[in-house]
Amino acid sequence: MSDDDLKQMTLDYTLRLGDDALVLGQRISEWVSNGPFLEEDIAYGNVALDYIGRARMYYHYAAELAADGRSEDDFAYLRNEREFRNYLINELPRGDFAFSQVRQLMVDLFNSGFLARLAESKDATLAAIAAKAIKETRYHLRRSREWLLRLGDGTEESHRRTQRAVEDLWGYTHELFEPDELEQRLADADIGVDTAALKSQWKQAVAAVLSEATLTLPEDDWAVRGGRRGYHTENLGHLLTELQSIHRAYPGCRW
């Protein structure tokens, strides 16, 4: 593998991680002014900001690697949905509060394992981004875990909605642990993370929270995948339309 190949692959990989962070950050930000009460509104808004900050760090590094005049804004605002490579779970509509918190738990637990490994990457910039992000993720996980316990073990209605969210989301979690060739090769080069190796620990951790919250782990009877290849659900286009509208209407605008 030549240095140029490696650089191109690291660039693609960094964009994937940036896309995950931007798309989920945008989704969470939709709760701002719609939260169940003021304190939660502020708290969840902070989580959205953490993700958008994370996206900026990845895109900034991607721009550095690309070294072709593109900036972080070009990556965020001027690519279409087929060029986005985020996992599908991040683009699903926010749903009700239970749905958002169940997704949050699944993603937070994934990030806990993922970022801990990425922090040991041979790529110093990716390692530094991960080292910063994992502190935020520990706090996010503390919140989402507690919400799962409250909602799962709460009222009959909150239990029902939370269990339904677990089932609706489960099929989107499998692709998190199916590295493609690019991810496999970067993992072999000690730059990326072999996510397949994270699965059993992740599943145990999810099962532990669900059982404490009186919820059940679903069967693996369906799976949707494709985010890493640019095949998205219909939701991403709508999300990007809103996210990119200002930049597309007023190219290069600043405030």
Added chain:
Amino acid sequence: MSKEKLELFEVFIRSKRGLDHKHVGSLHAQDHEQALEYARDCYTRRSEGVSIWVVRSGDICASQEEDSDSFFDPSDDKPYRLASYYKLPDPVDNM
């Protein structure tokens, strides 16, 4: 979730090691643990603090307006009984 099921908490933040906790405001939460997290999110996001206390507002025992005379009208004729009578050396900050 209806706000009626939430309780009111008072938030105290210590901004620096060695200083005391100061009251900064209040918030709603379901229990102490959640109140602590919301205090972090609502009051310390710009690194204002190194320590947070939360206290159920209902657990605070407060003096009443009608107690002011007996509580707050000390005799001023023996100032040496008050800490403020004594001049502190400059190196002693934050007493």
